[in-house]
Amino acid sequence: MIATALAAVSRLIAGPTVEWLCDPSSEAQRIYFGNHSSHLDFIVIWSALPPRLRRRTRPVAGRDYWDRGTVRRYVSSRVFRAVLIERGQAAGHNGLVAARESIQRMSDEMGDRDSLIVFPEGTRSPTGEVATFKSGLFHLSRLRPDAELIPVHLENLNRVLPKGEALPVPMLSRVVFGPRLEMPAGEDKQAFLTRARAALVELKAV
Amino acid sequence: MVLFEDRPLLLLVSGVVTLLVVASIVGSILSRRVTSGSARATVDNINARIRAWWVMALLFMVAATTGRATSILLFTLVSFLALREFVTLAPTAPGDHRALVWSFFVVTPLQYYLVWLEWYGMFSILIPVYVSIFLAVRTALAGDTQRFLERTAVNQWGLMICVYFVSYVPALLMLRIPGFERQNVKLMFFLVMVVQLSDVLQYVWGKSIGRHRLAPSVSPNKTWEGLIGGVLTATLVGAALWWATPFSPGVAALMALVVTTMGVAGGLIMSGIKRGRGVKDYGALISGHGGVLDRVDSLCFAAPVFFHLTRYFYVN
Numbered sequence: 001m002i003a004t005a006l007a008a009v010s011r012l013i014a015g016p017t018v019e020w021l022c023d024p025s026s027e028a029q030r031i032y033f034g035n036h037s038s039h040l041d042f043i044v045i046w047s048a049l050p051p052r053l054r055r056r057t058r059p060v061a062g063r064d065y066w067d068r069g070t071v072r073r074y075v076s077s078r079v080f081r082a083v084l085i086e087r088g089q090a091a092g093h094n095g096l097v098a099a100r101e102s103i104q105r106m107s108d109e110m111g112d113r114d115s116l117i118v119f120p121e122g123t124r125s126p127t128g129e130v131a132t133f134k135s136g137l138f139h140l141s142r143l144r145p146d147a148e149l150i151p152v153h154l155e156n157l158n159r160v161l162p163k164g165e166a167l168p169v170p171m172l173s174r175v176v177f178g179p180r181l182e183m184p185a186g187e188d189k190q191a192f193l194t195r196a197r198a199a200l201v202e203l204k205a206v
Numbered sequence: 207m208v209l210f211e212d213r214p215l216l217l218l219v220s221g222v223v224t225l226l227v228v229a230s231i232v233g234s235i236l237s238r239r240v241t242s243g244s245a246r247a248t249v250d251n252i253n254a255r256i257r258a259w260w261v262m263a264l265l266f267m268v269a270a271t272t273g274r275a276t277s278i279l280l281f282t283l284v285s286f287l288a289l290r291e292f293v294t295l296a297p298t299a300p301g302d303h304r305a306l307v308w309s310f311f312v313v314t315p316l317q318y319y320l321v322w323l324e325w326y327g328m329f330s331i332l333i334p335v336y337v338s339i340f341l342a343v344r345t346a347l348a349g350d351t352q353r354f355l356e357r358t359a360v361n362q363w364g365l366m367i368c369v370y371f372v373s374y375v376p377a378l379l380m381l382r383i384p385g386f387e388r389q390n391v392k393l394m395f396f397l398v399m400v401v402q403l404s405d406v407l408q409y410v411w412g413k414s415i416g417r418h419r420l421a422p423s424v425s426p427n428k429t430w431e432g433l434i435g436g437v438l439t440a441t442l443v444g445a446a447l448w449w450a451t452p453f454s455p456g457v458a459a460l461m462a463l464v465v466t467t468m469g470v471a472g473g474l475i476m477s478g479i480k481r482g483r484g485v486k487d488y489g490a491l492i493s494g495h496g497g498v499l500d501r502v503d504s505l506c507f508a509a510p511v512f513f514h515l516t517r518y519f520y521v522n
Contacts, residue, residue, distance in 0.1 A: 015290065017490060126300070162300050169306040170286075172294040172489060 408436030
C-alpha cells in the first residue's frame with residue numbers, strides 16, 4: 001500500500017516514459033542494474049515494473065544511509081524489503097572480505113524467487129554521467145549465472161532531484177530497460193565491467 | 207451551474223459536442239476507406255487526435271461551466287504540465303534547481319491565486335517584474351555563473367509562456383464588462399474555440415490544398431495555403447459566434463483575426479524553440495498531439511492579447 005502510494009508520487013514528480021527492450025512480464029529472476037544519479041532512481045525503476053513483479057523485486061542499498069532513523073528503516077526494511085549492505089569499507093584484506101560477504105548476502109537474499117535492483121557505480125553521480133562500475137556486479141553475476149542481467153538507463157533524474165537537494169523539480173524523465181546482457185564464460189572482470197557499462201550507456205541513444 | 211441559465215452558453219457547448227460527433231463519424235469513415243500504408247498512418251493519427259480532442263474539450267467545458275474555481279484549477283494544471291515540458295527541454299544547470307523549485311511550487315500557484323483574488327494590478331506584474339528580479343537573484347546566489355544570462359533568460363521565459371500567458375485565459379473571468387456581467391465564461395469559450403479551431407482548420411486546409419511551405423526549417427508541415435485558409439475560416443467562425451460575446455459581428459471577426467494570427471505566431475515561436483533543442487514534440491501526454499505545450503502553444507500567445515484588447519475597449 002505505502003509502496004504503491006510512493007510509486008504514484010514518484011511517477012507524478014518524475015513523469016517517466018518507460019521503454020522495454022526485453023520482456024517486461026518475464027518471470028525469470030533478474031538483476032536490474034541502473035545508472036545512479038538521484039534518490040528517486042530506485043523507486044522510478046520499481047514503479048515502472050509490472051505490479052505483479054514489484055513485490056519480488058528488491059533494491060540493494062547502503063546500510064549507512066538506509067538503516068538510520070525510524071522512517072528510513074521502516075521504508076527500506078518493511079516497504080521495499082531492501083538488501084542493506086555496508087559501503088566504504090576499509091581498503092586491503094578486511095575490505096575485500098567484507099565486500100565478498102555483501103555479494104554473498106545479495107545472492108542469498110535473492111533465493112529462488114526475488115530479483116534485485118543494483119547501482120554498480122556505488123554512489124550517485126552529480127552530473128548524470130555514468131561513472132566506472134565497481135566490481136560487485138561482476139562477482140554477483142558469477143554467483144548467480146541463472147539470473148538475467150538487465151541494464152536500465154535512467155535519464156534526467158539527476159535534474160529532477162540532484163544529490164544534496166531536498167525538493168524535486170517535476171521534470172519529465174525516461175526509463176529504458178535494455179536487452180539481457182549475455183555472460184560469455186571466461187570473460188575477465190575488467191572486460192565484463194566495461195561491457196556492462198557500455199550496454200547501459202548505449203540505452204541513452206534508444 | 208450557469209450552463210442552464212445561459213442559453214448562448216448551452217448553444218456553444220452543444221455546438222462543440224456536435225462538432226466532435228461529426229469529426230468522429232468522419233474519422234471512422236476515413237478509417238474504413240483507407241488502404242495504403244502512408245495514408246493509414248495519417249488517418250490513425252487523425253483519429254488519435256479526435257479522441258484526444260474529446261477528452262480535452264470535455265475537460266475544458268466541464269471546468270469552465272462548473273465555475274471560477276474549477277476553471278482556474280484546470281489552467282493551473284495546464285501551466286504546471288506545460289512548464290514541466292518546457293523546463294525538461296531547457297538547458298538548465300544544477301545551480302538553477304532552487305529557482306526552479308520556486309517556479310513550480312510557489313510562483314505558479316501564486317499567479318493563479320491572484321487570478322482567483324481578481325487582483326489585476328498584481329496579477330499583471332507579478333511574473334514580469336517581481337519574479338523576474340527574485341529568480342535572477344536566487345540564481346546568482348546559487349553561485350554558478352556559467353551561461354548565467356542564458357539560464358536566467360530561459361527560466362524567465364518559461365514562466366512567461368507557460369504560466370503568465372496561460373493564466374490570462376481564466377483571467378478573462380475578472381473583466382467587468384458593462385452589460386455582460388457574470389457571462390465572462392463565454393469570452394473564455396470564444397477565445398479557446400476560435401484559437402483551437404484555427405489550429406484544426408489550418409491542419410485541414412494544409413493537408414487538402416497545401417503547396418507552399420511557410421517556414422520549412424521551423425515548422426515543416428505549415429503551408430501558406432493552410433495558414434490563410436485556416437485563419438480566414440476561423441475568423442468567419444469567430445464572427446458567427448458574435449452573439450456569445452459583448453462584441454458586434456464586425457468586432458468579433460476582428461478579434462478572431464487577431465487571436466488566430468497570434469496563435470500562428472505562437473505556434474511558430476514554440477516550434478522554433480523545439481527545433482533549436484532538436485525535438486519534434488514537447489511531450490507525449492496527449493496521444494496524436496504531443497505534449498500539453500504542443501496543444502496550448504497558440505493559446506499562450508493569443509490569450510494575453512485578447513485579454514488586453516477586450517479590457518482596453520470594453521472595460522471602462
